[in-house]
Amino acid sequence: MALSKVNPSLVQNFGRRRLNINGAMQVAQRATTATISDGANEGYRTLDRWRALFSSSAGGVATMSQVNGGPNFKFANSLKVDVTTADTSLDVNHAITLQYKFEDQDIANSGWEYRDPNSKLNISFWAKSTKAGTYCVFLYSQNNTSYNIVKEYTLAADTWTYVSLSFKGSNSQIAFNNDNSSGLIVGWTLAAGSNRYENVVEGEWILTSSGQAQGRYATSNQVNFFDSTSNVYEFTGVQIEVGDTATDFEHRSYAEELSLCQRYFEKDNINGGSGTHRIAINKGSTTSSYYFAVPYKVTKRALPTVTISQVYDSDLTISTHASANTDSHLGLKNATGGSTNTRALAEINWSVDSEL
């Protein structure tokens, strides 16, 4: 086709429209299913980049899973929340949400004119719930002074629904630095106590510290999805993009999504998780420490937290070497002592986490 026949207004925003990672729920490096509840079981448990939060020690327990299938054959996976212990009496400060966190710089460089109410951030997705009613999506700007904005959507029972919500910029209230800190939370609310919607006007920015100073995650119309163990919520095809209307979901390969996720979490997924990382040395004439470096596939957002489990130890006990850990390689060392002039062998599994 001759270039003159291509309408620039149709193609100028094609490609890299989706700002978020893992919107089709393809990547689950940690696990494909986990129990979620307040305390030790909240946070990043299954699908990469998606965390569950039980704010202010909210009650209730659920199973969060990556499941096969979705609203149509365009999506092979969905995120599923299945309530196993209900919370029928929400405290005023309680909230249960699924959250996606952006780095400051990814919003600052997104092209969203966030200081202009006429400039929009659009969030589109597919959702289905056994519990019909009104649900909410919120933005939470975290830099400097925090602000929230909430929008509603409605689900019929057991029916996949396509949702497109447009969030406006604010006059001069919100800010995003050009760095790797936590900048913007996008949240999907499943339950919210009254302080979580105090003075909320749908579609208007509100100062988080006003009133009871709780993050505003909902409107007063939000259902309590956690009120019954019969409740199941699923969603997928999440696309967060600059503009006032949703465009078709930008599909990406598993390899690309995995690589993008590995900026925040990486593990030695050898043979799909069944293998181990093997280290073998000849100790020579010393029982002093030996040091090793394992390069990451992707440079991390920040210095990561390291988790190591030793699977096999033959005179070689491995631990982290804190001063040698960087954003690009894992520092390891062996414990001092043991035998000299011997072949020493260790097998370990490791993971590193630099999530927001």
Add this chain to the structure above:
Amino acid sequence: MEITNAQYEGDEIREGNHGITATIDGQEMSIPLDSGNRHYAEILKQVAAGTLTIAEAD
């Protein structure tokens, strides 16, 4: 986030503390002294609140 058994990590080569070992949500982890790390930020928060203390390095 539940954090217990926090202890600074020293180093044979460089002086000073270079990380913290702790049990977080039931798993032993090595946390860098980096305010951009969410686990370190939570440790500082719990220390400030008086609910967590960090033992000196061995």
